[in-house]
Amino acid sequence: MTSFERDFNNVAVVSLEQNYRSKQNILDAANALIAHNAGPREKRLWSALGPGDPVMFHLAWDDSSEAQFIVDEAGHLLDEGYRLEDIAVLFRTRAQSRPLEDAFIRAGLPYMIIGATEFYKRKEIKDAIAYLRVVDNPRDMVAFARIANEPKRGLGPKSLEKIESAAREAGSLTGISEDAAAVSKLFPAKAAPLIGVLRRLHGLRGSVPVPELVRAVLEDTGYYSYVERMDKQEGVSRAENLEEFFKLAHEYAKEASKPTLEGFLSKVSLVSDSDVEEGDESRARMLTLHSAKGLEFPVVFIVGLEEGMLPHGNALGDADGDREERRLCYVGATRAKELLYLSACKGRMTRGVACNNDISRFIMEIGPDRFKMLEGARGGASPGESFFDTAPGGGSDEAVERSTAIRLGGADADGFSREPADDDYSVPRRASSKKSSASSRGFDSDRFDGVDEEIIREKCGFRAGDKVAHNAFGTGRIVSFKGDEICVAFENIGIKRLSARYAPLVKID
Incomplete structure (x- = not known):
């Protein structure tokens, strides 16, 4: 548009700002958000449909609590006269659908995925389950046939027949002789490395925690790296789904009194085999924000509004x-006709590490005066807590402006910074007035006062102020230690609190 006006004279611009879909409170929130995308011409949508209900915000403890909140609130909406097909749940990545699908299945609420496959029907998840079934039961030749060439190992139909015959004679895949001469007579030598890995993994059952075993199965067989090497967009999406599967294993290990691989597979089977009602009617919608363009729904939930x-x-x-990303969030918000819910989690598990999350900058840009806080669902008792009520300045305009410092852990002109709090890491705190000389954003040497460097070195070989790299979060600088947690200010996504024992950090000299 800017180029058009420059290239042609006597151009008249007519702004089409009236919105015929959404209530005004939804548009006010969307306008406040997109205003942060600086441009030559401001556009403010308005509606003649009335103000409607305020936009609602919920801060959950984790993604399971977030999903349960949505299910409980959906129950309330159904009691109010809404139908399931009126409700849409929007998320940034496909992997985020897993806890939502689990919660809807447990509640007996039918749903449909738009523009994607249901989590447990995705190829990489089916492959992962097949690998685990073979490790748990080396006689499961159906599962083995699925994963024998995932990734490609050059095993054709005749080779698979020979392997199955050898396994039948030996009693199982892991019973096949390890002797190279014997192996070459019984089945193709190309299969020997895979059989060896499966044999070793089978022997780890019962001696290794289930989450570690699940990750070892997919990494040691080469499947995880195979997925990561796919086309960038596809590889990222499939790897995120596998990470969500690892998270499921962690959830199972915490819930089960005696977690076993067999028990984990039974739990997965109960969910993945659940019948979902066919047809487009009477089902809630789940879809990514990218897939939501051009659609509209009476009720919209946007989940995962956290940095990263x-x-x-x-x-x-x-x-x-x-x-x-801001434009994508704006599109999602303006899909709502009557009710808009936004939610975030205090913590998520990433690559097997429990991480505490910053609230999305988009929430702060919309501003607390445009939200109604829901500490729990009106249709149930989902755990959660208020965010803005405990923020400095409450819902004042001053607090809205200052709270944008939550973005990447750096302090703004008013001195607010994203610091790790002792018991609450979703509230902006007053930063030290002394300027930091560190090169990494969010790093302040004053935060290290009183830290026992010897204890830090004993814990994990790091000290406060070290520059480190994380395979998922990039580079950052160690801020502090608390108990078994290490706090790192990452350059791109802000403060994260990770397990000092398990965090995959590498020191950068």
Whole structure:
């Protein structure tokens, strides 16, 4: 549009700002958000449909609590006269659908995935389950046939027949002789490395925690790296789904009194084999924000409004990534006709590490005066807590402006910074007035006062102030230690609190 006006004279611009879909409170929130995408011409949508209900915000403890909140609130909406097909749940990545699907299945609420496959029907999840079934039961030749060439190992139909025959004679796949001469007579030598890995993994059952065994199965067989090497977009999406599957294993291990691989497979089977009602009617909709363009729903939930999720961490590395992610959130918000819910989690598990999350900058840009806080669902008792009520300045305009410092852990002109709090890591705190000389954003040497460097070195070989790299979060600087947690200020996604014992950190000299 800007180029058009420059290239042609006597151009008249007519702004089409009236919105015929959404209530005004929804549009006010969307306008406040998109206003942060600076441009030559401001556009403010308005509606003649009335103000409607305020936009609602819920801060959950984790993604399971977030999903349960949505299910409980959906129950309330059904009691109010809404239908399931009126409700849409929007998320940034496909992997986020797993806890939502689990919660809807447990509640007996039918749903449909738009523009994607249901989580347990995705190829990489079916492959992962097949690998685990073979490790748990080496006689399961149906599962073995599925994964024998995932990734490609050059095993054709005749080779598979020979392997099955050898396994039948030996009693199982892991019973086949390890002797190279014997192996070459019984089945193709190409299969020997895979059989050896499966044999070793089978022997780890009962001696290794289920989450570690699940990850070892997919990494040691080469499947995880195979997925990561796929086309960038596809590889990222499938790897995220596998990470969500690992998270499921962690959830099972915490819930089960005596977690076993067999028990985990039984739990997965109960969910993945659940019948979902066919047909488009009487089902809630689940879809990514990208798939939501052009659609509209009476009720919209947007989940995962946290730094690194929305905006997505991968997008923040691009020059216009912040703007594109904000526009995506704007599109999602304006899909709602009557009710808009936004939710975030205090913590998520990423690559087997429990991480505490910053609230999305988009929530702060919309501003607390435009939200109604829901500490729990009106249709149930989902755990959660208020966010803005405990923020400095409450819902004042001053607090809205200052709270944008939550973005990446750095302090703004008013001195607010994203610091790790002792018991609450979703509230902006007053930063030290002394300026930091560190090069990494969010790093302040004053925060290290009183830290026992010897204890830190004994814990994990790091000390406060070290620059480190994380395979998922990028580079950052160690801020502090608390108990078994290590606090790192990452350059692109802000403060994260990780397990000092398990965090995959590498020191950068």
